[in-house]
Amino acid sequence: MSAGAVPGAAEVLAPADEAELAAMVAAAAARRAPLRIRGGGTRLALGRPSQAAAELSVARLGGVRLYEPGALTIVAAAGATVAEIEATLAAERQILPFEPMDHRRLLGTDGEPTIGGAAAVNASGPRRVQAGACRDLMLGVRFVDGRGRVVKNGGRVMKNVTGYDLVKLMAGAHGTLGVLTEIAFKVLPAPExxxxxxxxxxxxxxxxxxxxxxxxxxxxxxxxxxxxxxxxxxxxxxxxxxxxxxxxxxxxxxxxxxxxxxxxxxxxxxxxxxDCAPFAGRPGAVWRVAARPSMAAAAVARLRVERPVEALYDWGGGLIWLLTPEQDDAGAALVRAAAEAAQGHATLVRASDAVRAAVGAFHPRPGADALAAGLRARFDPAGVLNPGLMAS
Missing domain, CATH: 3.30.70.2190 (Alpha-Beta Plaits)
Structure with missing residues (x-):
């Protein structure tokens, strides 16, 4: 089975518009039939392996909906590819400031990354230290929640930030709170x-x-x-x-x-x-560790006492990519302890299905986990949107 495949997936739902998508989610909620949310298919190997019987693809929900270069804003459907958006912006010498990561090399996946997928995982590249993360540049969203209701939050222009907290919640929620259908972003002039x-x-x-x-x-x-x-x-x-x-x-x-x-x-x-290219195509598990920069090197040194570790530091040390042997739990206990010592947390980005199922991809944080479970219960009471994907 290829990386990111859905075990036993028997059906692919590909709605043509937001209304059809909402109807499909509502029907799945009524049957309590879990759905695996899919954009371009490049990030399906993130999180715990899916147990959903069907995929819900937003690939047909594409295109740029609104672009105002003078206002430094762009609004795109979730299925629009990152490449399409970057090309549109390049024609006006503008960029997506958060420099979204392309996971294909690291995860060994195919397809085209979508802007909805980038927002769902809060994909943020090296320029984060200057311009902010993906969630910081999101101005507004439209999404379908787990009941099949269409929700609009935020705005399409920089001065309209009504409900900004919910906009931020959707970034990094991995599709567990709702299926993104449209996102508005702040953009910036391209550097000369x-x-x-x-x-x-x-x-x-x-x-x-x-x-x-x-x-x-x-x-x-x-x-x-x-x-x-x-x-x-x-x-x-x-x-x-x-x-x-x-x-x-x-x-x-x-x-x-x-x-x-x-x-x-x-x-x-x-x-x-x-794209964490130094670890692409090489055996081993890959961890993404958010840490306090001044403590990052000590955290890696602590790990190296116990097992071989390679490290790539980004964001001045605030982000550490680790390549570790995949034996046993891929060093989960050691990596997470080191991350906590550096006042951060660790996410397992690449490992076998068995390892991801056994240790979970996301760092256990009891208080935050309880809050996240409460949010999922509110937005997806039937538990049909990427169930279990973010379980720690």
């Missing part, structure tokens, strides 16, 4: 140019101190990453003259950490960092 400062040979702790020095500088850093045993990368973006001047000043600030090179390309691209 970019430059990356490179340092080689830094130990993890030193690299994090270097990234912190860059991020706390006045030079408006848009990304900072480090691969254990590899390069440390600092990105600057903006107008060409500004980038050149800021890069020179930042080079001076980072000189204490070693030789600093400036180049647009190097051994690792920002797309590679965004």
């Amino acid at each position: 140019c970019a430059a990356t400062l490179w340092l080689e040979g830094l130990e993890d702790e030193t690299a994090i101190r270097a990234m912190s020095a860059a991020l706390t500088s006045p030079w408006d850093v848009s990304a900072a990453a480090h691969l254990s045993g590899g390069p440390t990368m600092i990105r600057l973006e903006g107008l060409e003259g500004s980038v050149r001047a800021r890069a020179e000043r930042l080079r001076e600030r980072l000189a204490a950490f070693g030789d600093v090179e400036t180049a647009e390309e190097g051994p690792l691209s920002w797309r590679d960092v965004r």
